[in-house]
Amino acid sequence: MIYCPKCGTANRQGSKFCNECGTPLPATGLRCPMCGALNPVGNLYCDHCSARLIPAEKVSPEEEKSERPSPPKGISLPSVPLGEEGWLSELRAEVEALDLPPEEEIPEWLREREAPAAPAAPEAPPLEAAVPEWLREREAPAAPAAPEAPPPEAVVPEWLRERETPAAPAAPEALSPAEKPMPSLAGIPVSPAGEAPEWLREVEFAPPIPGGPFAQPPETPTADIRAGAPPEEPAAVPPILPVEELPVLSPGEIPDWLKEAPEEAPPELGGLVPAEIPQWLRALRPREEVTVEEEPAETEGFLVGLRGLLPIGKGLDMPPTAQPLLPRAPSPAAVARAELLQGLLSRPLLTPPTIAAREVSRPTGWTVARFLVGLILLAAILLPMMVRLPLSGLPTAPTAEALFAMVNQLPGNTPVLLAWEYSPAESDEMDRVARPLIEHLLRRGARLIVVSTRLEGPAAAEALLASRLADPSERSQRIANLGYLPGQAAGVREALENLDGRTEAITGLPASQTEAMAGVHSVADVGMVVVLAAQPDDLKTWLEQISIANPNMPVVAGVSARTELISTPYLTAGQLGGMVAGLTGGAVYERQLDTGRGREYEYYLTSLGVAQLTVAALMVIGALIFLVGGRKR
Amino acid sequence: MTADLIGLLVGTLLTLLVLSYILGDNPLYRLALHLLVGATVGYGVAVTTVTVFRTVLPALQSNSPDRVRALIPLVLGILLLFKGFPRWSAWGNFSTALLVGVGAAVAASGALVGTIIPQTAAVGSLNRWLQEGSTGLINGLIVTVGTIGALLAFAFALPRQPALRRIWNGSVGVWGQVGRLFLLAAFGTAFGTALTASLTVLVGRVYAVVMGIQQIITATGAGGG
Numbered sequence: 004m005i006y007c008p009k010c011g012t013a014n015r016q017g018s019k020f021c022n023e024c025g026t027p028l029p030a031t032g033l034r035c036p037m038c039g040a041l042n043p044v045g046n047l048y049c050d051h052c053s054a055r056l057i058p059a060e061k062v063s064p065e066e067e068k069s070e071r072p073s074p075p076k077g078i079s080l081p082s083v084p085l086g087e088e089g090w091l092s093e094l095r096a097e098v099e100a101l102d103l104p105p106e107e108e109i110p111e112w113l114r115e116r117e118a119p120a121a122p123a124a125p126e127a128p129p130l131e132a133a134v135p136e137w138l139r140e141r142e143a144p145a146a147p148a149a150p151e152a153p154p155p156e157a158v159v160p161e162w163l164r165e166r167e168t169p170a171a172p173a174a175p176e177a178l179s180p181a182e183k184p185m186p187s188l189a190g191i192p193v194s195p196a197g198e199a200p201e202w203l204r205e206v207e208f209a210p211p212i213p214g215g216p217f218a219q220p221p222e223t224p225t226a227d228i229r230a231g232a233p234p235e236e237p238a239a240v241p242p243i244l245p246v247e248e249l250p251v252l253s254p255g256e257i258p259d260w261l262k263e264a265p266e267e268a269p270p271e272l273g274g275l276v277p278a279e280i281p282q283w284l285r286a287l288r289p290r291e292e293v294t295v296e297e298e299p300a301e302t303e304g305f306l307v308g309l310r311g312l313l314p315i316g317k318g319l320d321m322p323p324t325a326q327p328l329l330p331r332a333p334s335p336a337a338v339a340r341a342e343l344l345q346g347l348l349s350r351p352l353l354t355p356p357t358i359a360a361r362e363v364s365r366p367t368g369w370t371v372a373r374f375l376v377g378l379i380l381l382a383a384i385l386l387p388m389m390v391r392l393p394l395s396g397l398p399t400a401p402t403a404e405a406l407f408a409m410v411n412q413l414p415g416n417t418p419v420l421l422a423w424e425y426s427p428a429e430s431d432e433m434d435r436v437a438r439p440l441i442e443h444l445l446r447r448g449a450r451l452i453v454v455s456t457r458l459e460g461p462a463a464a465e466a467l468l469a470s471r472l473a474d475p476s477e478r479s480q481r482i483a484n485l486g487y488l489p490g491q492a493a494g495v496r497e498a499l500e501n502l503d504g505r506t507e508a509i510t511g512l513p514a515s516q517t518e519a520m521a522g523v524h525s526v527a528d529v530g531m532v533v534v535l536a537a538q539p540d541d542l543k544t545w546l547e548q549i550s551i552a553n554p555n556m557p558v559v560a561g562v563s564a565r566t567e568l569i570s571t572p573y574l575t576a577g578q579l580g581g582m583v584a585g586l587t588g589g590a591v592y593e594r595q596l597d598t599g600r601g602r603e604y605e606y607y608l609t610s611l612g613v614a615q616l617t618v619a620a621l622m623v624i625g626a627l628i629f630l631v632g633g634r635k636r
Numbered sequence: 637m638t639a640d641l642i643g644l645l646v647g648t649l650l651t652l653l654v655l656s657y658i659l660g661d662n663p664l665y666r667l668a669l670h671l672l673v674g675a676t677v678g679y680g681v682a683v684t685t686v687t688v689f690r691t692v693l694p695a696l697q698s699n700s701p702d703r704v705r706a707l708i709p710l711v712l713g714i715l716l717l718f719k720g721f722p723r724w725s726a727w728g729n730f731s732t733a734l735l736v737g738v739g740a741a742v743a744a745s746g747a748l749v750g751t752i753i754p755q756t757a758a759v760g761s762l763n764r765w766l767q768e769g770s771t772g773l774i775n776g777l778i779v780t781v782g783t784i785g786a787l788l789a790f791a792f793a794l795p796r797q798p799a800l801r802r803i804w805n806g807s808v809g810v811w812g813q814v815g816r817l818f819l820l821a822a823f824g825t826a827f828g829t830a831l832t833a834s835l836t837v838l839v840g841r842v843y844a845v846v847m848g849i850q851q852i853i854t855a856t857g858a859g860g861g
Contacts, residue, residue: 065803159833164763197736208835296842359814370659370660373658373659373660374658376658377655377658378837379840380659384838384839384842384843385846386841388843388846393714394696428837429837430836431836431839431840431841431843431844432833432836432837432840458679458680458683458684459676459679459683461683486683486687486690487683487684487687489684489688490735490739491739491743492739492746493738493739493742494740496742496746504702505691506690506691506694508690508813511690513694543750543751544743544746545749546750546751547743547746547749547750547751548742548750550746550749550750550751550754551745551746551749551750563833563836564829564832564833564836565829565830565832565833568825568826568829569828572755572758573754573755575758576754576755576757576758577754577758578750578754583834585832586836607836607839607840607843610839610842610843611832611835611839614838614839615832615835616830618831618835
C-alpha cells in the first residue's frame with residue numbers, strides 16, 4: 004500500500020496519484036542498481052535483470068521481519084534502511100555520539116537542495132541507502148539523494164569509517180562529482196575550505212584498482228566529500244572522474260573494475276593493503292563468470308531457429324526398446340524344474356481317496372483297541388444275565404407313582420389321547436416305559452385314541468397295543484389308531500381340534516364312525532392325554548399345543564431317560580401331572596402294576612449300571628493313557 | 637417257520653451286522669445301513685401317501701361342504717409338486733410360504749404360551765418355594781442364581797467408564813462365572829444322559845439278540861423234534 008503524504012489515504016501499490024485527493028504519490032520500491040528498474044518492496048532480485056537488490060549478507064528474512072517496524076503512515080517504504088550493515092549501524096551510533104551542530108549549521112547549498120527534493124516525508128528512511136551512492140547517482144544524476152534524508156552514515160561504508168584502513172579510494176563517494184557533495188554528512192564538523200580535516204589527512208590510501216572509476220591519485224582526499232565541500236570549490240576535491248566521463252553502463256552491465264576485482268581480498272602489495280570492496284557491493288555482482296554454453300538452435304520443425312528450448316528427454320517420451328535376448332543355454336536348475344513339471348503333467352489324474360483307503364491307512368492298534376472296548380462292553384452287558392449281581396435294588400420313582408395314582412382315578416370307558424412319539428429304533432427302551440402304562444390304562448377300561456407325528460409311530464403303536472389286549476376282538480371298542488399327523492406342530496394343533504375328522508389307520512374308516520371315538524370330537528372330549536416321547540422336542544410340541552387348545556387338560560408322559568432332563572421343569576410347573584421316565588420309571592410302574600416282569604427290568608437295570616461303570620472306567624483309562632503316552636503325539 | 641420267527645431272525649441278523657461296526661467300517665455294516673435307510677424312506681413315502689389320500693379322497697367323494705375344504709389343500713399340494721421342476725418351481729411358492737408361515741406361527745405361539753410363560757412363572761413363584769419348605773427355597777435359589785448366571789455368562793460388553801467397569805466386573809462378571817459353572821454342569825448332565833440313552837439301546841439290542849437266538853434255537857429244536 005502507498006499512503007498519501009497529504010491525506011494519509013492508503014492507495015494500491017503502484018498508484019501514481021492518490022485516489023482521495025489526487026496528490027501525486029511517491030514512487031516506492033527498490034531501484035535496481037544494475038538496470039535502474041523499480042521493483043516492489045520486498046524483492047530480493049530485480050524483476051528485469053535478476054540482479055540482487057539486497058546484499059547476500061543480509062539477515063535472514065525472519066530476523067529482518069522481526070526487526071523491521073511497521074511502516075509509518077504516509078509512505079510505504081521500509082522504516083529500516085535496506086542494506087544497512089553492521090558497519091552502518093556502528094557509524095550511526097558514532098555519529099550520534101558526536102556533538103552534532105544544530106540544524107542551522109547545514110550549509111546553504113544543502114538547504115537549497117531540499118527544495119527539489121522528493122516530497123517524501125522527512126521521517127522516511129532513505130531507500131537509497133541500500134544502493135551504492137555512485138550507482139544511484141548515475142541512474143538519476145538530476146535527482147540526488149534527498150537532502151532531507153537524515154542518516155548521513157547510510158552511505159558511508161565500513162572501510163571508509165575506519166581510518167586505519169586505506170580503502171578510502173574505493174568509497175562510493177568518490178564517484179560523486181564535486182558539485183554533488185554528500186548531504187548526508189552535514190552533521191560532521193566541517194573543515195575550512197580547501198583543507199582536509201586533520202582526521203582525514205592521516206588516512207592512508209591504498210592503490211586504486213587499475214582501470215576502475217577510482218583511478219585517481221592516492222593523495223586525493225575523497226573524504227573531503229564527507230566534509231561537505233561545496234561544488235564551487237573543486238580544488239579541494241580530488242581529481243575524480245566526473246560522471247560524464249564514467250563509462251555508461253547499460254542495464255545489467257557490470258563495470259569493468261568490478262568484474263576484475265578478485266573474489267577475496269587481494270594480498271598486500273608492498274606493505275600496502277589494496278582497496279577492499281565491501282561485501283555488500285561484492286554481493287551485487289552477478290555471477291556471470293559461470294559461462295553457459297549457448298544451446299544450439301533448433302534445426303527442424305516449426306521451432307527452427309529458436310534456442311533454449313527444452314530438449315527432448317530421453318527415456319521419457321520414447322518407448323523403451325526391448326533389448327534382444329541373446330540365446331543362451333538354460334541353467335541346470337531350469338532344466339530340472341522343466342523335467343519335474345513335465346513329469347507331473349504326464350502323471351495320471353489322482354483319484355480322491357476312498358473311505359476304504361482311509362480305513363486301511365489307520366493303524367492296526369486303533370482297530371484292536373476299538374474291538375477290545377466293544378468286547379468289554381458286551382461282557383459288561385451280558386454278565387448280569389448270567390450272574391445275578393447285587394447292584395440293582397428296588398428303584399424309586401415318585402413321578403411314576405404319581406402317574407399310577409392318576410390312572411387309577413380314571414373312570415371306566417374314558418377316552419384317552421395317546422401320542423405315540425417314538426420309532427422302532429427307540430422301542431427297546433420306550434416299549435418298557437409304555438407297556439406298563441398302556442396295560443394299566445386298558446385295565447382301567449380306557450379307550451385309547453392313538454396319533455403320532457412319526458411315520459413309524461402308528462405301526463409301532465399298533466403292534467404293542469394289539470399285544471396288550473386280552474381280547475383282540477375288543478380292539479374296535481378300545482383302540483382307534485388315527486395314524487400319522489403331518490405338519491409337526493401345525494398337525495398336532497389341527498388334530499387336537501379335529502380328532503373326529505381323521506381316518507382310522509388300520510380299518511380305513513372315518514374316525515367318527517369308530518366305537519372307540521364315540522363322543523370324541525376334539526381334545527376337550529378326552530379325559531387325559533398321554534405323551535410317549537423318546538425325544539424332548541416331541542414332548543415340548545405336545546405340551547405347548549395342549550396348553551393352547553385346552554390348558555386344563557391333564558397330561559402325563561412316558562419318556563426316555565434322555566428326555567427326562569427336559570421333562571422335569573414341566574413336571575415342576577404343573578404342566579405334567581405324572582411321568583414315567585426311562586427303565587427306572589418303567590420298573591417302578593411294573594412293580595406298582597404287578598405284571599410279573601420284574602426280572603426283565605432287573606436285568607436291564609443291572610446291565611445298564613454295569614455298562615455305565617465300564618464306560619466310566621474306560622474313559623478314565625483312556626485319559627490316563629493320553630496323559631502318559633499319547634501326549635507325545 | 638412263522639412270520640414272527642422270520643422277523644426275529646432278520647432282526648437278529650441285522651443287529652449283528654450293525655454291531656460289526658466295532659471292527660470298523662465293513663461291507664456287512666454297510667449292507668445293514670443301506671437296508672435300514674431304504675426301508676425307512678420307503679415306508680415313510682408309503683405312509684405319507686396313504687395318509688394324504690385317505691384323508692382327501694373320502695372328502696372329495698362326499699357331497700358335504702368338506703368337499704370344498706378338502707379341495708384347497710389338494711390344489712396347494714399339487715402346486716407344491718412343481719417345486720421339483722426348476723422351470724415351474726415358482727408355482728409352488730405360495731404353498732411353501734403357507735407351510736412355513738403357518739408352521740412358524742403355530743410353533744411360536746405354542747412356545748410362548750406353553751413353555752416361556754409357564755416356566756417363567758414357575759421359576760419365579762416364591763409361594764411354591766415357601767410351600768415346599770427349606771428344600772423348595774434352596775431349589776428356587778439355585779434355579780434363580782443359575783438362570784440369571786447363565787444369561788450373564790453371555791454378557792460380553794463392558795462399560796467404558798473405569799469405575800463402572802470395576803463395578804461391572806465385580807458383580808456381573810462374578811455372577812457370569814457362576815453361570816458358566818451351571819452351564820458346565822448342564823452340558824455334563826446332557827452328555828451323561830445321552831450316554832445313558834445309548835447304553836440303554838445297546839442293552840436292549842443285546843438282550844433282543846440273546847432272546848432272539850434263544851427263541852430261534854427253541855423254535856428250531858421244537859420243529860426238529
